[in-house]
Amino acid sequence: MLPILNFVDLILETLFRLYFYVVFGSVIYSWLIAFNVVNPYNNVVRTIGTALNRLTEPLLRPIRRTLPDLGGIDLSPIVLLLLMFFLERFLRDVVIRGFLVPALS
Numbered sequence: 001m002l003p004i005l006n007f008v009d010l011i012l013e014t015l016f017r018l019y020f021y022v023v024f025g026s027v028i029y030s031w032l033i034a035f036n037v038v039n040p041y042n043n044v045v046r047t048i049g050t051a052l053n054r055l056t057e058p059l060l061r062p063i064r065r066t067l068p069d070l071g072g073i074d075l076s077p078i079v080l081l082l083l084m085f086f087l088e089r090f091l092r093d094v095v096i097r098g099f100l101v102p103a104l105s
Contacts, residue, residue, distance in 0.1 A: 005096050012096075016088045020081065026052040027077050
């Protein structure tokens with residue numbers, strides 16, 4: 001594989017992994033708030049929650065609109081993580097290793 005494609009592959013993997021941690025942190029944060037483990041009125045906790053919310057809501061909101069209402073269970077982070085996994089695999093296997101490499105070699 002060409003060095004530039006290795007670099008693009010590394011960047012994609014890093015970005016997907018970082019966003020996975022952000023989504024996972026958002027889920028843990030929502031559980032901590034729901035079970036009254038942390039005080040949502042604390043400035044530090046509120047700042048972390050706001051940052052996680054601003055990073056995850058643009059992708060979670062459309063998923064929440066399409067999923068049926070399951071009461072208190074929110075499956076949108078699981079759907080988002082699955083979509084991210086499949087998109088990452090598609091970009092890495094098909095686009096970077098499949099289409100571009102034979103055309104450039």
